[in-house]
Amino acid sequence: MLKIHRSGPGTGVVMAARAGDRQSLDHLVAQCLPLVYNIVGRALKGHADVDDVVQETLLRMVRGLPELQEPSAFRSWLVAITIRQVRDRERVRATARARNTRLEEAEAIPDPALDFAGLTILRLGLTEQRREVAEATRWLDPDDQDLLSLWWLEETGELERAELASALGLSARHASVRVQRMKKQMEVSRLVVRGLGAAPGCSGLDETASTWDGTPSPLWRKRFARHIRGCPVCAGLDRKLVPMGRLLSGLPLLALPTSLDPARVLAAVTGSGTPPSDLGTHHGLSSNTGGSSEPARAAGVGRSHRANRRRPARRPDRRATHAVPKPVLGGAAVALVAVAVLVAAHLTPGSSAPAAKTTLPAPPTRAVTASPSPSPSVVRSASPSTSPTRTAAPTSKPTRTAKAAAPVQVASSAKKGVGVWSFNGASQALATSGASWYYTWATQHPGVTTPPSATFVPMIWGAASVTDASLAQARAHGPYLLGFNEPDMAQQSNMTVEQALELWPRLMKAGKILGSPAVATGADVPGGWLDRFMSGAAARGYRVDFITLHWYGGDFRTPQAVDQLRSYLESVYQRYHKPIWLTEYALIDFSHGTRFPTPAQQAAFITASTKTLDSLPYLQRYAWFGLGADPSKPSSGLFTNGTTTTAAGRAFQAAH
Template sequence: MIDNHRTGPDPGLIEAARAGDGPALDELVSRCLPLVYNIVGRALNGHADVDDVVQETLLRMVRGLPKLRNPSAFRSWLVAITVRQVRTREQSRAADRGRSTHLEDAETITDPALDFAGLTILRLGLTEQRREVAEATRWLDPDDQELLSLWWLEETGELERAELAGALGLSDRHAAVRVQRMKKQMEISRGVVRALGADGPRCAELGQIAAPWDGTPSPLWRKRFARHLRGCGVCERRERGLLPMERLLSGLPLVAVPASLHPERVLARVHLATTPSASGTSGAEYSSEGARSGNGGSRAARRGHRRRPRTGRQVPARRAVIGGSAVVAVVAVAALVAARLTAGPSAPAAATAPPPTPVAVTSASAPPPPAPSPRPSASPSPSVRTSAKPSPTKHSSAPVRIASGAKKGVGVWTFNGVSQALAASGASWYYTWNTQHQGVTTPRAASFVPMIWGAASVTDEALAQARAAGPYLLAFNEPDFAQQSNMSVDQALRLWPKLMAAGKVLGSPAVATGAATPGGWLDRFMAGASAKGYRVDFITLHWYGGDFRTPQAVEQLRSYLTQVYARYHKPIWLTEYALIDFSQGTRFPSAAQQAAFLTASTNMLDSLSYVHRYAWFGLGADPSKPSSGLFTDGTAATAAGRAFQAAR
């Protein structure tokens, strides 16, 4: 146990909140939010219900304050409430599982790139062995996730062992036994993470074992890989030099609370939930009713509550009942907060940046040609990205959650039946090289990711559109190519603070080639960003292969990704890739070769834990000529399209 324990809220603040001091109560909720979020987020591994459970926990904390006899025990009491809410949610979910449709289940599972291990890595910028510890948490048994959420905070100095044991309802001795058992599983998982993500050629036997694996960490696959590791000299050697987890976690900060749980949002819900309604139903009665059907009501009701824009709503004066006294907040302040949180998004403006021209790059694993190879025609056609003025954006009607295990995405441009083709493809996400959908309707099971294409796209209007389009932001399309965004490293660095200010999980500029080359465009950009203290959350890459033999092409792509990861140690998004040879004009493989590569490459990409997403180039295909596209219209899939549909 480390000795850097961080103190909880001051007893004076707790007493003031209990006595009915409104500002003190608001301050207490804000102070408790990061701790509660980190416990719930790690226990549920970033599941879609995290926000609901966090808010319900804080509501119960507010209502229970009058019964708290000893303010010095506040934090232990709060942690115990949090664990109870996690368990209540798990019990409710287990009861609902048999009654839920497959579609509803898919909507409530978090995007794997947004699970709590991934958020920890992205937001804390963990170094190599700390990153491996975070990734190892994905492999734990469900029963150990709850314990992990508390033990992690114990080792980072947020909790004491007595608080951990008390929250679980265990004696110190029993808690110690459970912690040791969980830590053993974590050490095994660290070995698995290191073996699967090792630089250089992977152990051949391990590769055979991993061949049928879908890339999703699970206790079953942990046991299978661990059996191999115990008897393999090659894999065992990779585990040498692992530092104790306690040493690696010591002093780490909490993972930052996301925008969806901004203190103002949580406080607004606390205020509204504790305000008597016009019908005389108290906030406490409302909450209890919701608790009877799970945390805050049924999943469908909660999703509808979050999705429906509420405009023009009159907010009554807040009346929080605490310790028998009423605290009346200023009506104007409550109305201002509620209006800020409930107003729907403004109508999207027209695109502010010119759409990109088609991409052509050489294989990242082969030497580049002496001069840039010719580009495909920029005239609009189904097989290339159109240069026509984009159509007005058509937004999806509701936020979407991506099914577990799905990394696959696709680049999309407009053609006849594009929305129907996108839905049929099974892609979990897509982008249009723009901050808007470009007339594409987002399928229910997919999400849209915006891009700031080049220097001309860095406008207040485009950044506002990006902020409204989800948690991620892609940046600067092939700045190292004159035919694309054509930016110098210095120009990109000058504009980067504006992209950071959007508050999104931000990807690096997507270079066309040479991402792992020392002194290359991306290398100089990353060095400059580091020197200036700029944030880059993940690396964005493009890759096109000119070797049409499937095993060789897959290995060349894997080698390139490995080199890039070894250089920057950040998650990778592969946002354009296919088999196209640009070394002498533009040459495509046969339809069968393209499909075979797509199947093999997606299996490989799903096995790399540091590859968080990939996008095939692209959705549209011209039926009259060779291409790498997936659909010639809304229903007709190419051979590659059928392979893409089958990819998990």
């Protein structure tokens, strides 16, 4: 293994901190934080409790430091404390799980975006075989997850074998046996990942996977491995496999999320200041839902304000096919410090699959339909059979203002996202928007470079997008996959419930955390499109991991609009009891033509609504519609070019 400098404090810092030097103690906590976060995050697979466990681990470390006899054994001691805290939290969660009420369960919903396999892929831009190793970790037995968190750090040079064994309370020999057994599971899992992602695939493996729900598990690893061992088609999957040690050595630790800002953790753990009130909460989760306790009222509001509306054209043509350059993989969703050191260049990369073709957006256009419609509609670029087009990229100079707007301090939130299409300066606008994630209504992001501060989430837009190439592209972009876009709209993906259910198993087999089709209206309506889809999925045993929906408000009074949005979301959650993503929202009145609020009203709504959305425990993400704005006409957009913000854009930047 390549020997690299390990992170963490030296013996001198430990001794000074143990002797009571406050500055050394602060340095000790700050230097230990990345190591503890990487162990806890991987062991808990990104559960919402990660921040709490990290903070409690460091608190116990500080309290126990005066009793540490051998400063040279500090790392082994710290890792042992970390693993003990992970196990304690698992026991507490298991005990409390049975007592949770249904709404309280929202507090325990893990945010799959923090899955460390997905984060490793996203943040470090892994080559194909390194990506397969990261994906393979999801298939391990539960008993091996703690060992995985330590072994991964051993392979990357952060831990020694003696530290690993000490942390688990095992002898060196027993620890080696455990590691070898897990590595065998990992090798099998790599073949499973490779086989499921092969194009063209094995028909026999596809048949075996016909009843698989798309969620990696030890049981399905064994079933797939049984097929692979006896299949002549799958016999070549192990060709050119690079040893895992060579693939992983030299990888840096994952950067900390903003929720674990070292200054804030230091304040809470060492008492060097007043601990922030939100430290220990995860992504803004709290026990207060902020929603209405009257489901009937919520359902009514959720429907009435969305009726009889028309919407500007905004989505790309999915049928134009182009060759795509190798995608630029995104950085951390909420990284405090960008990962500057990527995979060591001198290591031998694995064989990569050929670059797939993809369906990309056509040059967008902006227009509004003139014909009245009870639901939103869009202008088509050519004939009624073509796919819808999207908001025009502003290419002209922005209108002049009397004076430049005051600089805005950009804030970030793990929930805050934006819908993006290609326009002049889109990449720069995205990087400075404060969005932690974005999507393009497609499986790629042509013309948009993912900044270190954001992640890209792919979408399978409609029936024509369910192709091997599109699904392969989706698999390359992190843990999430968004389902069909507004299938309840004739002007959008326009799918029947039966058609969507027939295609859904192919989306599940992508192995991603899968969002429901994003309906335009009526997500809370009994017997509505989404309700029938969810009932059909449950009857067939299909997996839907979270609910995706859209909302546009025609009441431009800020308190009323925020209340209507919150009530609608609460009603949807009460119906399905699943995490929710709000992937399009803004103030636009479609009841009589298309009417926008004043810039000040739109900005005020962004400020108030984001605070409410961040407080809802079941609302995992939201995306404003959208990043681009036409400077010549009213819109809900945030940027007219790469640097010029609208009033809404400045409010969005400041929202957190």
